[in-house]
Structure formats: C-alpha cells, structure tokens
Amino acid sequence: MGLTGKISFGILILILMLSAASPLIVPFDPDEIDLDSIGQSPGAKHPLGTDNKGRDILARILHGGKISIGISLLAAVVSMTIGLVMGLVSGYAGGKVDTALMALVDLFLSFPSFLLAIGISILLPSGIYTVMIALSAVGWASFARLIRGHVLSLKESVFVEAARALGCDGTRIVVVHLLPQCIPLALVMAGLKAGGYVLTEAGLSFLGLGAQPPTATWGAMISASRVYINSSPWMVLFPGIMIAMTAICFNLLGDALKEKYDVKAGADL
Amino acid sequence: MKIFILRRFVLLLPLLLGITFMTFSLTKALPGDPVYNIVGERSTPEVIEKIRREVGADKSILRQYAGYLALLLQGEFGRSLFTNRKVADDILMKFPNTMRLAFAAMLLAAPIGVFFGFISAKNRGRLTDKTITMISVSAISLPVFWSGLLLMLLFSLRLRLLPPSGTGGIPYLILPALTLSLPAIATLVRVTRVTVIDIMDMPFIRTARAKGITGTSVNLVHIFKNALIPVITVIGLEFGSYLNGAVLTETIFGWDGIGRYAMEGIVKRDYPVIMGSILIGTLVFVLMNLIVDIIYHYADPRVRLHGTDR
Numbered sequence: 001m002g003l004t005g006k007i008s009f010g011i012l013i014l015i016l017m018l019s020a021a022s023p024l025i026v027p028f029d030p031d032e033i034d035l036d037s038i039g040q041s042p043g044a045k046h047p048l049g050t051d052n053k054g055r056d057i058l059a060r061i062l063h064g065g066k067i068s069i070g071i072s073l074l075a076a077v078v079s080m081t082i083g084l085v086m087g088l089v090s091g092y093a094g095g096k097v098d099t100a101l102m103a104l105v106d107l108f109l110s111f112p113s114f115l116l117a118i119g120i121s122i123l124l125p126s127g128i129y130t131v132m133i134a135l136s137a138v139g140w141a142s143f144a145r146l147i148r149g150h151v152l153s154l155k156e157s158v159f160v161e162a163a164r165a166l167g168c169d170g171t172r173i174v175v176v177h178l179l180p181q182c183i184p185l186a187l188v189m190a191g192l193k194a195g196g197y198v199l200t201e202a203g204l205s206f207l208g209l210g211a212q213p214p215t216a217t218w219g220a221m222i223s224a225s226r227v228y229i230n231s232s233p234w235m236v237l238f239p240g241i242m243i244a245m246t247a248i249c250f251n252l253l254g255d256a257l258k259e260k261y262d263v264k265a266g267a268d269l
Numbered sequence: 270m271k272i273f274i275l276r277r278f279v280l281l282l283p284l285l286l287g288i289t290f291m292t293f294s295l296t297k298a299l300p301g302d303p304v305y306n307i308v309g310e311r312s313t314p315e316v317i318e319k320i321r322r323e324v325g326a327d328k329s330i331l332r333q334y335a336g337y338l339a340l341l342l343q344g345e346f347g348r349s350l351f352t353n354r355k356v357a358d359d360i361l362m363k364f365p366n367t368m369r370l371a372f373a374a375m376l377l378a379a380p381i382g383v384f385f386g387f388i389s390a391k392n393r394g395r396l397t398d399k400t401i402t403m404i405s406v407s408a409i410s411l412p413v414f415w416s417g418l419l420l421m422l423l424f425s426l427r428l429r430l431l432p433p434s435g436t437g438g439i440p441y442l443i444l445p446a447l448t449l450s451l452p453a454i455a456t457l458v459r460v461t462r463v464t465v466i467d468i469m470d471m472p473f474i475r476t477a478r479a480k481g482i483t484g485t486s487v488n489l490v491h492i493f494k495n496a497l498i499p500v501i502t503v504i505g506l507e508f509g510s511y512l513n514g515a516v517l518t519e520t521i522f523g524w525d526g527i528g529r530y531a532m533e534g535i536v537k538r539d540y541p542v543i544m545g546s547i548l549i550g551t552l553v554f555v556l557m558n559l560i561v562d563i564i565y566h567y568a569d570p571r572v573r574l575h576g577t578d579r
Binding site for chain 2: 103106107110111112114115118119122123195199202203206207208209219222223226229230233236237239240243244247248250251252255
C-alpha cells in the first residue's frame with residue numbers, strides 16, 4: 001500500500017481511538033448544557049469553543065465520531081455481507097435465480113440514493129439503527145452486482161473445475177473456493193463506500209433524520225449551529241472538517257486498496 | 270433502434286411499479302388514519318364510513334394500490350397537510366427553479382471537470398496529476414451542506430459580494446450552483462482522466478502520431494472525441510441527480526426548488542409533500558438515465574452494434 005493509503009488508515013484509526021477515549025481527553029460531558037459558557041470561541045478551557053448551548057465542541061465532535069464512523073463502518077460491513085451473499089448466489093446459480101436477483105439489484109440501483117435513504121429514514125423510527133439500515137439498503141446492490149460479475153468470471157476458471165471434478169458440491173465450491181477470492185474486491189469497495197456513507201449519514205443527520213438530539217453527530221451539529229455561522233463560525237467549521245477528513249481518508253484508503261489488489265476501475269466502483 | 274428504445278420503455282414499467290409500491294407502503298406505514306385527516310377528528314362514524322368507502326380504505330391492499338396508481342396517473346398527488354395546496358401544483362411551480370440551478374451547476378462543472386481531467390491524464394504520474402487527483406478526492410469528500418455554508422460565509426456574510434440566500438437572478442444562482450458543481454467537477458475529473466489515459470494507450474493514437482499528425486490535432490480529434498461518450502454519460506447522470514432535488518444545497522441557500530420543498534416536508538412531517546417529491550425525483554432520475562442510454566446508443570456505433578444483439 002502506498003504512503004497516502006497508510007496515512008489515511010492511520011488518521012482513521014487515530015480518530016476512532018480519540019473518540020473511544022474521549023472521556024479521558026475532554027473533561028466535559030458532550031450533552032451537558034452550560035448556560036454560563038454559551039458561544040465561547042476556541043480558547044484554553046474549550047480548545048474548539050462551545051456551541052449555542054454552552055456544550056464543549058471538542059467533546060461533542062469526539063462523541064459524534066464514534067456514532068458517525070461507527071454507523072458508516074457497520075453499514076459498510078452489512079451491505080458488503082448482503083452483497084457477497086447475493087452476488088455469490090446469483091453468479092454461481094445463474095439462470096432464473098440470477099435474473100430475479102439482478103432485477104432486484106437494478107430496481108435498487110435506479111433509485112436516486114439520497115432520496116431512497118431519506119424515504120427509509122422517514123418510514124422507520126428515527127435513530128442510529130435506522131440510519132444504518134438506510135445506508136445498507138442504498139449500498140448493497142452495487143456490491144452484489146460487482147461480486148456477481150467477479151463470480152461469473154471465476155466460475156469458468158480451472159480451479160473451480162478441479163474442485164467440481166474432485167466431487168465438491170455447489171455450497172462447498174461457493175463457500176470454500178469462490179468466497180475467499182471475492183473478499184479483496186469486496187473490501188476495496190467497502191473502503192470506497194464507507195466514505196460515501198460518512199457523507200450520507202452526515203446529510204441525513206443534517207436533515208434531522210439521523211440519531212436524535214441531544215446525541216451529537218457531526219451533521220446535526222452543523223445543522224443546529226448554521227444560523228450562528230457569521231458570529232461563531234467555529235461551531236460549523238470543526239464538525240465539517242471532521243466529516244471531510246474522514247470521508248477523504250476512506251476514499252484515499254479505498255483507492256490505495258484498489259491499487260494494491262489491482263482491481264480494475266469498473267463503473268461500479 | 271426503435272425496438273431498443275421501446276424495450277427500454279417496457280423495462281421501465283416494473284421499475285415504476287416498484288417505486289410507486291414503495292411510496293404506497295409509505296402511506297400505509299404512516300401513523301394515523303388518512304380518513305381522519307380528510308374529515309377531521311369530530312365527524313360521526315357514518316360520515317367516516319362513507320368517506321372510507323369513497324377512498325377505498327375498506328378494500329383489500331391490492332385494490333387500494335390500484336386506486337393509488339389510478340390517482341397518480343391523473344396527476345393527483347394529494348394535498349399538503351399544512352397549506353392544503355395541491356402537491357402536484359407546487360411541484361410544477363418549483364421544478365423550473367430546480368432545473369435552472371441544475372443547468373447552472375452543469376455549465377460550471379462540465380468544462381472545468383473535463384479540462385482538469387484532460388490535463389491530469391496528459392501529465393500522468395507527475396506532480397500536476399497528483400495534485401489534481403488529490404484535490405478531486407477532497408472535493409468528492411466535502412459534505413455539500415458544509416461547503417455551501419462556508420462559501421456563503423465568505424462571499425455573502427464577510428465579503429458581501431453575493432446575496433446569502435433567496436431565489437432570483439444570476440447573483441442568487443452563483444453560490445448554490447458552485448456548491449452543487451464541486452462534487453460533479455471532481456467526478457468528471459476522475460472519469461475524464463481514466464478515459465483519456467485508456468485512449469492514449471490505444472494503437473490508433475500511436476498510428477496517428479506515426480503519421481505525423483500534430484499533438485493538438487491528436488488531442489482534439491482522436492483523444493477528445495473518443496473520451497466524449499463516457500464524459501457525456503457522467504454529465505447526464507449527475508444532471509439527473511440534481512434534478513431530483515438538490516435537497517441539501519437548496520435548503521442552505523433558500524432556493525425555492527423541489528429539494529427545499531422536500532426538506533420543508535421532512536421537517537414538518539408533511540407526508541404527501543415528501544412522497545410527491547420522492548416520486549417525482551425518482552421519476553426524473555429514471556427518465557434521465559434512459560435519455561443518457563439512448564444518447565449513448567446514438568453516439569457510439571460500437572454500443573449500438575452490441576446493444577441490439579443482446
């Protein structure tokens with residue numbers, strides 16, 4: 001992996017570790033309202049300032065990181081798993097199963113993704129699980145299509161033929177022989193997707209469809225303080241930097257993985 | 270050719286059924302009885318029963334879905350729970366604004382994106398290429414609602430050059446269009462770069478050079494012309510996604526389009542508005558994809574050849 005990939009990975013780990021250890025780093029409760037210190041600019045006591053309710057922004061950012069990155073990673077894993085199962089079954093079984101599953105994939109891919117995510121978030125009760133379901137529902141289809149394409153080409157290879165000649169049944173071929181071959185490809189895509197998930201999660205939270213207040217998420221922090229942007233720009237600035245940095249790191253990591261595993265840049269990636 | 274377009278339209282049908290079924294299930298899953306919303310809470314049971322029969326709420330789910338489809342076909346999307354205005358009328362009124370914003374954003378994004386993608390490919394592996402790639406990755410990763418707010422802070426609130434929000438002429442259009450175009454520029458840079466690099470490695474480019482054709486001519490005639498098709502595809506798809514409502518951008522800049530309309534619906538939980546916006550947005554997106562496919566089909570004989578075989 002190149003240097004940019006390693007640095008991106010390092011920054012992501014750092015953000016996650018700081019988020020996990022946030023109570024040790026910042027002595028403030030992220031949700032505690034302190035009316036004596038409303039709208040303080042960054043300083044010694046509050047390194048990133050306070051928001052319109054006097055809450056420490058650093059504490060909220062770190063707490064929000066746990067939620068934003070956690071949701072995105074979890075959604076990446078869930079959509080990857082669904083996509084792997086669907087893609088493997090569809091590609092290996094072929095015939096009617098393949099046609100039916102790919103029709104389903106096409107249906108999901110024809111929705112504009114952000115609108116679909118909004119629709120699902122409205123349908124289900126608001127909260128972090130709903131956001132995760134919405135992200136996975138939007139993302140699994142492109143995984144499935146990518147994996148299916150890969151399985152179609154693998155199916156013809158000699159090692160599959162050899163396995164069949166040795167008497168392996170379909171399940172064994174799929175699980176033992178095909179699945180491991182698909183994992184690198186799926187991981188590359190998961191890395192690239194996670195960047196998009198971070199942005200979508202932030203967008204949903206911004207619209208008030210994410211984790212509900214007072215829980216801090218980066219998108220909701222920007223949404224709540226956007227009216228104060230002129231007088232207290234730091235309230236909007238810092239959460240946005242975190243969203244952008246996380247998304248950039250995921251995208252660079254995905255690109256680096258793509259290069260490492262020499263995955264061809266298909267339209268789906 | 271006609272068969273191809275016809276077939277694409279037929280394939281559209283199950284898709285539209287799927288989309289409408291989703292919005293229909295949304296109405297079913299909503300809290301509260303829609304009949305109460307029509308007659309009010311204090312009506313007598315007889316009146317409620319009568320209305321219920323009129324709107325078909327006593328029939329089976331499938332019959333109700335058929336009724337819902339019939340209403341949609343008549344352009345009846347219901348009324349807003351708050352303003353009591355027809356959702357279809359509102360959408361028709363706001364759509365031109367969204368269209369204007371989308372056009373403006375594309376007008377910015379297309380030349381800039383293609384130009385830098387081309388430069389990047391031509392300098393493959395050099396510092397210029399790496400810088401442009403890095404900037405485009407960053408631009409893709411910026412949340413639009415944040416970059417929009419920062420642009421507004423700089424150009425409207427601090428420098429006082431442009432109005433911070435509102436719907437109107439070109440001064441009002443610049444900032445939202447710029448915000449919206451950033452991710453599109455980045456996508457176009459990436460696609461143009463990959464395509465041009467692919468083409469540059471092809472034998473016909475070497476042949477052209479060997480024949481003594483000048484660099485500019487090779488760039489314009491041989492490379493650019495061939496790179497145009499994937500680029501047009503991306504422009505079309507991005508455009509489609511703008512038309513389905515740049516929800517976040519329109520909200521930030523108070524641009525009176527479909528996106529902000531949808532956002533207001535979301536905030537007030539105005540379900541007919543939300544569903545109307547999602548339905549129209551998806552429809553526009555799907556149609557835009559179809560148009561791109563057809564253009565693609567016309568523009569590239571190679572696609573035509575393989576497309577009709579399948």
